[in-house]
Amino acid sequence: MMQSLPPAGGARSQPAALVVTASTAAWAGWDGAVETLTHSAARARATLEMPVVCHFPATALRLGLEDFPAHDALELFAFARPATFCLPTVRGLAEALDLPLPTSTEAEARTLLAVISALLDEIADRAHREPPETQALALAMHHGGWPWGAAVLQALGIAPQTPRPRGLAGLDVWKRLPIWEDDPPATPPASHPVEPPEARSRLAQLLARGGAPAEPRPTQSDYASAVSLAFRPREREGEPHVVLAEAGTGVGKTLGYVAPASLWAEKNGAPVWIATFTRNLQRQIDNELDRLHPDRITKRSKVVIRKGRENYLCLLNFEEAAQRAITNPANAVGLGLLARWISATRDGDMVGGDLPAWLGALIGRSRLMRLADHRGECIYAGCEHYRRCFVERTIRRARHADIVVANHALVMMQAATGGLDDNARPSRYVFDEGHHLFDAADGAFAAHLTGIETADLRRWLLGAEGRRGSRARGLERRVAELAEDDAAIAGALRTLLAAARELPAANWQTRLADGTVLGAPEEFLALVRQQVLARSTADENAYGIECDVRPTAPGLVGAAQSCVETLERLLRPAAALRQALRAKLDDEAAELDTATRNRIEGVSRSLLNRCELQLRAWIAMLRALESDTPSEAFVDWFAIARIEGREIDVGMYRHYLDPMEPFAEAVVKPAHGVVVTSATLRDWSGANDPPPAPPIGVATQEAADWQVAEARTGARHLTAPAIRAAVASPFDYATQTRVLVVRDVGRDSLEQVAAAYRELFLAADGGGLGLFTAIGRLRAVHGRIAEPLEAHGIPLYAQHIGGMDAATLVDIFRAEERSCLLGTDAVRDGVDVPGRSLRLIVFDRVPWPRPDILHRARKLAYRAEGHPPNAYDDMLTRFRLKQAFGRLVRRADDHGVFVMLDNRLPSRLMTAFPAGVPIHRIGLADAVRETRLFLESAGGPA
Structure with a gap:
């Protein structure tokens, strides 16, 4: 039976649940009745009755309110299940709690009440196992004005009238964290190679382990074999074994390089550092490594995620913030939710770790980020929390791990400043998302x-x-x-x-x-x-x-x-x-x-x-x-x-002018082996006609525009030549995809652009990703199409609207097959959305690079090397189009349509798309019809 919510202070009745869409709102009472309200009516009731909502910032934005009193179900979830992932939607909460998934807005409102009832029941069931600090924390939050305070105290068996605990009781969570101990220095690594047959064998073992069998990928073994060449002993100082490995989408490059990397680490007793550009891919790699170490305890000792200090909670900052909560009790609410997370977190990572990204929006991202060390103010061993510090613990774990998953910026900054935290350097690197190395180095060495x-x-x-x-x-x-x-x-x-x-x-x-x-x-x-x-x-x-x-x-x-x-x-x-x-x-x-x-x-x-x-x-x-x-x-x-x-x-x-020169000197040359991999290392400009067929397996022969790959990865600054490897995608793009260039939409008319997005998303019946070159255009289109899409049952999400970060939005988009998402660069690269959740990509304009002074200088330098006047712009734009197109097909049974709303897309940029893909320049009406028919024929409703 559903447990009711104790009335909040001053409330005259049980709070109802409120779910707001782009055009209407649903209001559900504990008696099961649901009312459909206009936004105006919902605003009036919300400000008076303190309803239960899911994700307060997004709800307030849809109502057009800056603030109103409410119970946010996500806050209750964060207290009951700290450091646990869930999508910040009613469906996401229902799925996390194993409740029936709602199928309508009215059902979502009823489900929201069931969610809070289930969470309060959980808290009550565990009350006898909770330490006294949990009760003290709940009291501090209650006296700080937490809307859920009375209900949580009742579930814990505590009278709401109980006086507030003195001092930091409950918030002093750092006292209960384990203390790390220093290990002996790591021994020097051995120099045993990883032979290609060994890499293939390890890959086969990984594919057979853990969970559902991996999708068959015929060229993955060839890729693992090629990458293993970077794990041979170095023959001369300053001449590492460098492998540039282009792996078409669908090859399965993550397990492909994990196979030789993990084998080398085990044979030689030293870690391999895998560096990525985005936190999304760090998380994806971490998930893939479950196949290497299915046991969580073993994985924790063998795999470490490394980021800069600014990503981790600083316990000293938290203590100082908690001290201020003594005189400002309202601060205890957000700090209390963080204290619950601190007690359960794996490694204290606040950005992309196990702190739900939506919690930052609820607490306040600027307030949350002030709890990290953003300005290098760490006092190291002078800090009383040094022995419990999340960063220091992670640094020590990384020294003895097999695989360290870092990011490009951390690797470059630490290498450029003389080594890692203990002045040591890894000898083996894998740089995934290698097409971003240039931009990462550009920032690191500026x-x-x-x-x-x-x-x-x-x-x-x-x-x-x-x-x-x-x-x-x-x-x-x-x-x-x-x-x-x-x-x-x-x-x-x-x-x-x-x-x-x-x-x-x-x-x-x-x-x-x-x-x-x-x-x-x-x-x-x-x-x-x-x-x-x-x-x-x-x-x-x-x-x-x-x-x-x-x-x-x-x-x-x-x-x-x-x-x-x-x-x-x-x-x-x-x-x-x-x-x-x-x-x-x-x-x-x-x-x-x-x-x-x-x-x-x-x-x-x-x-x-x-x-x-x-x-x-x-x-x-x-x-x-x-x-x-x-x-x-x-x-x-x-x-x-x-x-x-x-x-x-x-x-x-x-x-x-060329940031890959300092990158090669500071990072690559001191290493013994480096893999740089991506689906888009090479650029074919169309100058050599016909286009070269991507070779299967290891290809060391000259292929189109490897010079671009060597320039953008720093390989051209090395004494010894890099090994070139290209492995073709297993996908049949000519059958599985279509590219449509719409020729009759005014690119400068937001009304026409918005109408085009609306009709294309409707034709695909959702599953659409809209990519924009400017945030202002994204917001304008969102405001025009959110209501008509939701009227057809298609939820529309967007970056820079509603307070959700890009990673959370992508998670929702992936989970809700009929939803659509509008975004910029952050959702163009490195996002993995397999299946029907992504079946349409629409670009508002050709993604030309920004024509600033730095770009002008590099464009002139590129031209001075003998390239045509606009070759530099074309190369960068083709890379962006290739990355975006690569999001469309992630599995063998995926189908999708890529639409460019800008008729100014030059034919010379069409080489960004795989050979054989049908490309049509057509009007909007034909594009809508073609999208619908193609996706219907692919086997799904559209």
């Missing part, structure tokens, strides 16, 4: 001298400087104890902190605009801003404007020289402080305990990476302004950054 960056450095050095509520701790807190009996450390620290006061301080944006600048860096930034505003040729741009550095405006070179002097006054004591810390390690080697040594090592690394290297890069940028000749290696420019028209930053930017 330098930005901006207001935000310089103010962040000041905050890192000086701390909060009296700002209430800030958790910025400053360098003095990290070093003070070490300086007490060391004059060299104390002196360098004092000098450094004094020099830091010349960096931009709070309200620097206002001073740049009104001319009341303080110090040389602010004066330089003000002149940069003035030059950008004067010289930018772009129309008013909501996302930023830029200009060339040369010729410099009057006074700017002098301001740059003054800024250099300021930065050098910072650099000298920073280097002296690091040297003094290293000397302490040497001089007091016999007296220092392990915790102190770790603390000194941590602070020394932070000084180098966060301060010295950044200062040296900025000084080099500024000195370059003294010359009239631009650097051949770098591209420099000035820019003002904006968010929706609001100015947020200004400064000088420096990127490598």
